[in-house]
Amino acid sequence: MTQTGISRGQAARERLITAAQELFWENGVAATTPRQVLARSGVGHGSLYHHFPTKRALAIAAIQRTSEQALARALAVLNQDRPARERLRAFLTRQRDALAGCRIGRLTADPDVMADAEMREPIRRYFTALVEALATVIAETGVPLTTATARATTVAAVVQGGYVLARAGGDAHALERATSGLMDLLEGD
Amino acid sequence: MTQTGISRGQAARERLITAAQELFWENGVAATTPRQVLARSGVGHGSLYHHFPTKRALAIAAIQRTSEQALARALAVLNQDRPARERLRAFLTRQRDALAGCRIGRLTADPDVMADAEMREPIRRYFTALVEALATVIAETGVPLTTATARATTVAAVVQGGYVLARAGGDAHALERATSGLMDLLEGD
Numbered sequence: 001m002t003q004t005g006i007s008r009g010q011a012a013r014e015r016l017i018t019a020a021q022e023l024f025w026e027n028g029v030a031a032t033t034p035r036q037v038l039a040r041s042g043v044g045h046g047s048l049y050h051h052f053p054t055k056r057a058l059a060i061a062a063i064q065r066t067s068e069q070a071l072a073r074a075l076a077v078l079n080q081d082r083p084a085r086e087r088l089r090a091f092l093t094r095q096r097d098a099l100a101g102c103r104i105g106r107l108t109a110d111p112d113v114m115a116d117a118e119m120r121e122p123i124r125r126y127f128t129a130l131v132e133a134l135a136t137v138i139a140e141t142g143v144p145l146t147t148a149t150a151r152a153t154t155v156a157a158v159v160q161g162g163y164v165l166a167r168a169g170g171d172a173h174a175l176e177r178a179t180s181g182l183m184d185l186l187e188g189d
Numbered sequence: 190m191t192q193t194g195i196s197r198g199q200a201a202r203e204r205l206i207t208a209a210q211e212l213f214w215e216n217g218v219a220a221t222t223p224r225q226v227l228a229r230s231g232v233g234h235g236s237l238y239h240h241f242p243t244k245r246a247l248a249i250a251a252i253q254r255t256s257e258q259a260l261a262r263a264l265a266v267l268n269q270d271r272p273a274r275e276r277l278r279a280f281l282t283r284q285r286d287a288l289a290g291c292r293i294g295r296l297t298a299d300p301d302v303m304a305d306a307e308m309r310e311p312i313r314r315y316f317t318a319l320v321e322a323l324a325t326v327i328a329e330t331g332v333p334l335t336t337a338t339a340r341a342t343t344v345a346a347v348v349q350g351g352y353v354l355a356r357a358g359g360d361a362h363a364l365e366r367a368t369s370g371l372m373d374l375l376e377g378d
Contacts (some may be wrong), residue, residue, distance in 0.1 A: 027300050031219055101298065108356040109290065109298030111216050120359070127357045147373070153363060154370030157350030164349040165342065167297040168316045170309070174342060181343030184336070185374040 013051045015041040020062035025103050029059055029119075030112045060118050066103050067122035071129055078133045084140035085187070091134070092155065092183050098166035098175035105160045131156050151186070158182045202240045204230040209251035214292050218248055218308075219301045249307050255292050256311035260318055267322045273329035274376070280323070281344065281372050287355035287364035294349045320345050340375070347371045 019041035023032040034055060038048055052058035077091050096102075104126050113119045134152035139145050162175035208230035212221040223244060227237055241247035266280045285291075293315050302308045323341035328334050351364035 028217075028219070028298075030217070031300065104357070105350075105353045106298040108353050109217075109295040111220060114356065120357075123357045124359065127354055127363075131354075147370075150366050150370035150373070152370075153351075153354065153366040154347055154368075154374070157347045157354055157363075157367035158343055158371075159350065160353040161294075161346030161348065161350030162342075164294045164297050164353070165316055165320075165346055167303060168293070168309075168312045170313065174316075174346075177339050177342040178346035179343075181336075181339035181341075182347075182371070182374075184339070185343070185371075 009047075009051070012041075012043045012047045015043050016048060016051055016058060017062050017065050019043075020058050021066050021103075024059070024062060024066075025100070025106070028112075029107070029110050056116070056119075059113075059116075060122075063107065063113070063119055064122040066107075067126040070102075070104050071126050074130055075133055078137055084137045087137050088134075088141070088155070088186065089183060091137075092159070092179040093176075096159070096163070096175060098163060098172040099170065101163045101167050102160060105163060127156060155182065155186075198236075198240070201230075201232045201236045204232050205237060205240055205247060206251050206254050208232075209247050210255050210292075213248070213251060213255075214289070214295070217301075218296070218299050245305070245308075248302075248305075249311075252296065252302070252308050253311045255296075256315040259291075259293050260315050263319055264322055267326055273326045276326050277323075277330070277344070277375065278372060280326075281348070281368040282365075285348075285352070285364060287352060287361040288359065290352045290356050291349060294352060316345060344371065344375075 016037060019037050020032065023036050023040060027036075032055075034048060037058065038045060041048075048058075052061065074091065077094060078087055080087050080090065082090075104123055107113045107119075107123055113123070131149070131152045134155050135145070135149045138148040138151050138155070143151065158178050158181075159175070162178035165174040165178060166172050168174075205226060208226050209221065212225055212229060216225075221244075223237060226247065227234060230237075237247075241250065263280065266283060267276055269276050269279065271279075293312055296302045296308075296312055302312070320338070320341045323344050324334070324338045327340050327344075328337040332340065347367050348364075351367035354363040354367060355361050357363075
């Protein structure tokens with residue numbers, strides 16, 4: 001394969017992953033068909049099966065990518081060069097598309113994903129790394145590390161649960177109320 | 190129809206609803222087929238279509254029932270005859286099957302449910318009533334009502350998010366850490 005052939009192949013692979021990420025988010029993994037991925041990506045049938053011989057292989061790649069991107073976005077806020085309390089507030093009050101839900105969190109309700117250890121693994125890694133990063137920031141505010149770890153789990157949970165409540169009520173502000181209620185408790189401490 | 194016929198019909202209807210509740214929880218609404226509902230309930234084909242002419246009608250009835258049962262369980266704890274702080278602690282530390290997830294919360298990740306206003310309605314009502322009941326209890330601990338409402342949303346969100354984290358990591362204790370981290374903040378206040 002020529003250099004151009006390789007990069008064209010990589011471009012097709014990327015388009016397939018992006019299409020799968022979008023469709024999984026819109027419709028869930030189970031309901032997404034190879035036909036939809038082909039239509040969304042504009043990639044040919046042969047190329048799909050060359051890069052991803054099974055739907056499972058594509059799902060694993062797409063979930064890994066979504067997890068990496070979400071973690072990079074969270075760490076960009078948590079590792080800013082400013083005081084720990086401000087970083088924590090910035091994380092909790094970050095703009096989120098509440099009604100669309102979390103691209104990672106929603107996967108935990110997908111039976112196809114939960115039944116497959118390789119699909120679950122990037123999701124587990126995402127939350128482990130997120131809680132660790134949050135615990136580091138909270139500890140920097142002067143809280144002992146064991147307390148900081150429990151609070152970090154609470155912070156990650158309130159965001160995930162805020163999405164659930166927002167979607168349940170069709171009310172984007174539910175996520176804001178949930179995170180601001182926690183922010184007040186953290187800052188009053 | 191004789192009296193016995195009516196009660197037999199009601200019993201079949203109940204068995205269908207219970208089977209649908211279980212299957213939706215195990216596999217999601219989209220993946221549940223009428224054939225599975227028939228097998229699980231032991232009810233005949235004709236009876237299914239008599240009580241629930243469409244899968245949608247059965248789904249609405251099952252989601253309504255699940256929401257009512259979950260709310261009754263939560264209110265039983267929140268309305269106990271004991272001090273408000275203890276009721277709040279009892280709610281947060283209540284035994285929950287963390288890895289199985291919340292029967293209501295998980296429905297908000299189901300695209301079939303979210304796309305249907307009648308299926309969404311009992312879920313919305315559940316969370317509205319839960320947050321109201323929590324706000325009443327929190328206000329009884331001496332917190333102003335607007336603060337109590339924000340905190341009530343935080344409490345409901347941390348439970349929902351704790352389920353998400355527990356399922357994501359295959360770690361039931363994540364839910365406990367999330368709720369105990371919040372409990373410490375609420376009690377230290």
